[in-house]
Amino acid sequence: MKFKDFGFTADVMDGLDAMRFVTATPVQAQTIPVIRKGVDLIACAQTGTGKTAAYLLPVLDRLVNGDHKGTTTVILVPTRELALQIDQQIEGFSYFLSVTSLAVFGGNDKDLWDQQKRALTQGADIIVATPGRMIQHLNMGYVDFSAVKHFILDEADRMLDMGFHEDIMQIESFLPKESRQNLLFSATMPPKIRELAKALLNNPEEINIAISKPAEGILQAAYVVYDYQKVNLIVDLLKGKDLQSIIVFVSRKAMVNEIVRALKRNEFNAAAIHSDLDQNERIEVLREFKNRNVQILVATDIVARGIDIEKIDLVINFDVPNDAEDYVHRIGRTARAKTKGVGITFINEDDQVDFYKIEQLIESTIYKIPLPPEYDEGPEYNPESKMKKKGKGWGRKPNGKKNNGKKYKGKKPFKKGNVK
Incomplete structure (x- = not known):
């Protein structure tokens, strides 16, 4: 019409x-x-x-x-x-x-x-x-x-x-x-x-x-990872890519600045936005991102439904959102107005049940991309088993400590070397 x-x-x-x-x-x-x-x-x-x-x-x-x-x-x-x-x-x-x-x-x-x-x-x-x-x-x-x-x-x-x-x-x-x-x-x-x-x-x-369904133009994929692998995986995924506008959504604002620092160390143009910034700072960050003066915006969910910028090439969910509906809103930042876009999610061991609920909500199984060969093997993706074991120590790390939002401290170093 x-x-x-x-x-x-x-x-x-x-x-x-x-x-x-x-x-x-x-x-x-x-x-x-x-x-x-x-x-x-x-x-x-x-x-x-x-x-x-x-x-x-x-x-x-x-x-x-x-x-x-x-x-x-x-x-x-x-x-x-x-x-x-x-x-x-x-x-x-x-x-x-x-x-x-x-x-x-x-x-x-x-x-x-x-x-x-x-x-x-x-x-x-x-x-x-x-x-x-x-x-x-x-x-x-x-x-x-x-x-x-x-x-x-x-x-x-x-x-x-x-x-x-x-x-x-x-x-x-x-x-x-x-x-x-x-x-x-x-x-x-x-x-x-x-x-x-x-x-x-x-x-x-x-x-x-179109209730609770991602736009058709979004290519969705996921990586099953340990927390300690996430920051370096972002860096490796973005290296050499010709992408103008990227949003990385993070559940905890404490991680936002850490991700921005890692990106800047690797010569990416990145900025943070979260509730600790005052209003003028947040407006300025959004303006710079909208004007393509900032390539990567690392954000908490404060902007998940409050930003309308065309031609966002990639959305990365650093964490699986607790609410399945929020997943739709996060990746909905890309592929707006019938354009194409990509939404990638990092799934740790504790988030597998939440991600399974997302797949049920959108009535689609999202492809799990194998980690690059130089990476340590990630956790097995088996949410159905974890749902059965819930309340009996499910979702624990190999060292026996449950991940409570802190960085995973495994025995193996990342990629046979230091974290980027």
Whole structure:
């Protein structure tokens, strides 16, 4: 379906033309007509399917066609990175429109707080906010949401995972009860999302798009390794490869800087991003990565659903994510917008059951690549056996010590030499 077939106003179409948006994605083709009817909607769509444009475009079209004063749209998101990303998309789509927007997120910068306060006091048309910071402003008493017509939850499952349920409900209490359209977008649809939808939405229509499946353009593979082999394996996999943009996802932020140091020692252009960085530092790292000034981004899951960068060539899961759904979001950073990409996962002995659950979720067996011949042999991949032995010492290392997230200290040195 073409965007011209939706009947958007000329100004909205001018913005789409400038951004070279021609053909709608499946989630856009299915949700835009529903949203334009003014009914509530619950939509399940994975990362990278174009859902942000799916709700922004009909909202912007309605703002152009109607008279409005004050804030008309509140969008809640789990992370500041996603808030900034959506605000940037609003800028692009509304280039020819008289629409104002602001991303509202946390930080210790007084100037940032004052800027947010001014926009909220003056009534910016669209507010994109993280729940915690939005609550802080609402509690100060100067925010007027009486004119809100659209209440949108993006990445709703992630917000609930982060403990924002009470904040969401408190923010909703400041909004008008009548004549308000509620839109809930989520990558998964667990019972807690159903409960939230019942509390917020009125007779919603429901749309499901490719639930919990990686994009078809992603080549998936895995290595079965001991922890002590992982850092050097990353270095060896990347040497001599002509790859512009790579993301390495790490479960523990303590490992992020160690990986970056190893990459830099081997003359790779790498940068770290995790929660210990302040907001300005995180924005700068993402900007440098997006502009291709940084080749390798080593990140915790803080950016798993909060980054929208085209043409990421490779995603490496340094650790198997505990939640099978997070695997889909991690590798979903590549192969966006029908491009091709590669997702590689490192599986240690303790992570085999979790990886087996991922394979069950995506209904596919992921190829296990043999380690290079100069490497020590990795652990045997046998998750079914480990599931049977769970609770009886399963997943222990050859030295009898269970891996509790620390580097494995085996008897054999790596590759007959020192760690890189």
